[in-house]
Amino acid sequence: MIAILIFSLVIGKVGVSQNFGSIKGKVIDAKTGLAVEFANVWVETGSAPIGSTTDSEGRFTIKPLSPGSYDLHVKDIRYAEYLQAGVHVKNNEITIVPRIELGDNTLNTFKFVDYVEPLISPDNPSKMTMSWVDLEKRADVRNTGTMIARLVPGVKENAEGDRLHFRGARPQNIATFIDGVKIAGGEIPRLPSNAIKNLTVYTGGIPASFGDITGGVIIIETKGYMDFYRESKRQKQLSENTVD
Template identity: 35%
Template sequence: MSISTNVFAQSGTLQGKVVDVSNGEAIAFANVSIESNGQIITGGMTDFDGKFVIKPIPAGNYDVKASYVGYHTLQYKGVKIMSGKITFQDFKISASTQVLSEVEVKEYKIPLISKDQTATGGSVTSEEIAKMPGRDAAAVASTVGGVYSEKGEIGSVRGSRSEATAYYIDGVKVSGGASKSMPKSATSQVEVITGGVPAKYGDVTGGIISITTKEPARETYGAVELITSKFLDPYNYNLAE
């Protein structure tokens, strides 16, 4: 039971509606597919009202495509799926007279106000993490507003004691030190909750730092990163990851 809970805790949901762009009428039984690097991860079909709900989806960024016979296929690139949250994305597709319909591609835009947002804080995705100078998940979390850090350590969240901050890795509660041992290359998403902590986290009086690791890859790969300061200072600081 605990395994199932952890899996769903680190997954998100995609919800929306597919309609005809000319008259706003719902399109029933339209196909909605979720893709990553050209491969279909999961998908679903709209109901009689043109609505769809797809879950669970591993946290990350995806290309989402809606298609139906006689209509142009519409694809949104970079749709962000967050752990334990619902991402809303509607599709307005237009009729096509061509046998082989072309695909219309649009960039996904993060809404200013999320319908599913009940807590304050922020989330950082793997694409954003790769561009950051920090070496671990704790350093990534310190970039979110309301998080105070000192010398690479999480000091406090919105002024609370450091002991009041709870850490989770893939839905499992861990000590704060464990978050520093998690390399950013293995991190898919870091979510920081600074206020309005959901009831599922219990009696947390500070903040929540939740780390989601990357899903197993379809192909075997590896990487080695070496960092040294021997050419810049006399300390010869070396790091291998």
């Protein structure tokens, strides 16, 4: 019985460890292009910040991080504080942020930018991902299905606007996941774009974790309390500071 219990604990620990991702990047001086050493880099997690410092090449790694959206902070007394909003972290994946350039340390200023995730994954061209930053630019599109059909090659919307077709695939070979809950048959709920945090569409190269689905997969992650909290905090910071 003791051996079984120990084995279960080990398996459980391994399973938990697989549910994390990380953020990597490089910090440089905007004027000289040289690496910035010993800068503090961190994200807010709701309970306590998780962070690191840059090495001699200006590189940093922040881990372990639960899947979700984070605001990335960079601070060094020699430069203006830097904030990159909405960096998305996924299970068992490394999120590499664009090169961070720090500017002059002017009194009461900081640099604020939005993280933009590549629409097409370089590792899987059949995978398209959109963050809330991208979706906000399409706030005029009320129908999620219409937005996907306009952006993703090979995907078409039916006349009623409630179902998508992936390159002729049958409805039973298409699935939609909303916050982890599966909706079979390619049905697309009508969600306002400002309620969606992340949208991922697979038209091929579908991971085995989705079972025997071969037509297409739509993954919708809606905004939660912490997302609205971060947005409120971000707006407050913007109103209290001069943004570069």
